[in-house]
Amino acid sequence: MIFHLAWKGPDADGYGEVYEVYPAPGDKPRSSALIGHIPPNLVSNSQLSYRRVKQWMHECQRNHCKCSSRSDTFVPTRLLHVSGTPQNPTIKLTTTPPVAPYATLSYCWGGDQDAKTLRSNFASYQDHIDFSTLPTTIQDAAIVTIQIGLSYLWVDAMCIIQDDDNDKMKEIAKMHAIYRSSQVTIAPSEAATSKTGFLRPRDMWRPIKMKARFDENVFSDVLLVPEGSSCRSSAPLFRRGWTLQETCRDALKHPRQPHAQRKDLFLKKTLYIRL
Structure with missing residues (x-):
């Protein structure tokens, strides 16, 4: 799932960031149709x-x-x-x-x-x-x-x-x-x-953690990661x-x-x- 965050600056020009959405580790989203990624694993030798x-x-x-x-x-x-x-x-x-x-x-x-x-x-x-x-x-x-x-x-x-x-x-x-x-x-x-x-341990993504509501009207934790960080x-x-x-x-x-x-x-x- 791709999340596009857009806002307007003081001069009315548009700005935006694109994020990939992951389920937070330990909190699997209720709607896999929306979020297909599995939680990131930052320890390669595991x-x-x-x-x-x-x-x-x-x-x-x-x-x-x-x-x-x-x-x-x-x-x-x-x-x-x-x-x-x-x-x-x-x-x-x-x-x-x-x-x-x-x-x-x-x-x-x-x-x-x-x-x-x-x-x-x-x-x-x-x-x-x-x-x-x-x-x-x-x-x-x-x-x-x-x-x-x-x-x-x-x-x-x-x-x-x-x-x-x-x-x-x-x-x-x-x-x-x-x-x-x-x-x-x-x-x-x-x-x-x-x-x-x-x-070796991978660099931390420093993702943004937030609550998201899915089809069943249930909130789950998700991670927003800047697009391109993982690949x-x-x-x-x-x-x-x-x-x-x-x-x-x-x-x-x-x-x-x-x-x-x-x-x-x-x-x-x-x-x-x-x-």
């Missing part, structure tokens, strides 16, 4: 976030024919195997990944990365990758992968040998299939670099050229991309569904 992502994935698989008919036969050349717990994850590179669901990461490098797969560390990475050496965004993506019940993650910097031009060309040619065939694509929209990360088209990820190939449903026929923003988490399908 069980609430992970439950909602898993629920989205389950609903896609169960209810959407394009999602359920996704090919399970394609396997990337390499995947990161993530295991352990979110508090103590372990990670290594596997060159013989099984036919299993995996996540992909669409993110901004923001310059060169210290941790990446090279010919010199290719063998050692297959035994173990020191989690603490990974950029924060990749660390966070590995934690999310564990939390949503997956064991494999594809990240370009780690799954492509970065100083091998032949390997680069071969793997870049498969990018559309890699992202299209993944179970889910993690897309931290507000992370400008690989060191930024995204599993910025100018976010760093959306200014990156590769993002179109990695997250555009029409280009990939890929159904699910949860985006972690400064202020919210949403699932990108045909529309943005905010959490």
Whole structure:
């Protein structure tokens, strides 16, 4: 629901603000037809976030024919195997990944990365990758992968040998299939670099709280949030050229991309569904 607040100034010129309307946490509106958003969740690294992502994935698989008919036969050349717990994850590179669901990461490098797969560390990475050496965004993506019940993650910097031009060309040619065939694509929209990360408390919206009366003549608490606060088209990820190939449903026929923003988490399908 969009709320347009307009008023006249002293010179009779019109002014206005546009707000999105959310139910206040703990006070569900009586009329869901008027307010379709669910209350915002400002803590990305929370069980609430992970439950909602898993629920989205389950609903896609169960209810959407394009999602359920996704090919399970394609396997990337390499995947990161993530295991352990979110508090103590372990990670290594596997060159013989099984036919299993995996996540992909669409993110901004923001310059060169210290941790990446090279010919010199290719063998050692297959035994173990020191989690603490990974950029924060990749660390966070590995934690999310564990939390949503997956064991494999594809990240370009780690799954492509970065100083091998032949390997680069071969793997870049498969990018559309890699992202299209993944179970889910993690897309931290507000992370400008690989060191930024995204599993941190989000900025408070400082919404306006007010009472609203709905069809049943019952008052409920609602939050008014300035339009555009929860979904910025100018976010760093959306200014990156590769993002179109990695997250555009029409280009990939890929159904699910949860985006972690400064202020919210949403699932990108045909529309943005905010959490």
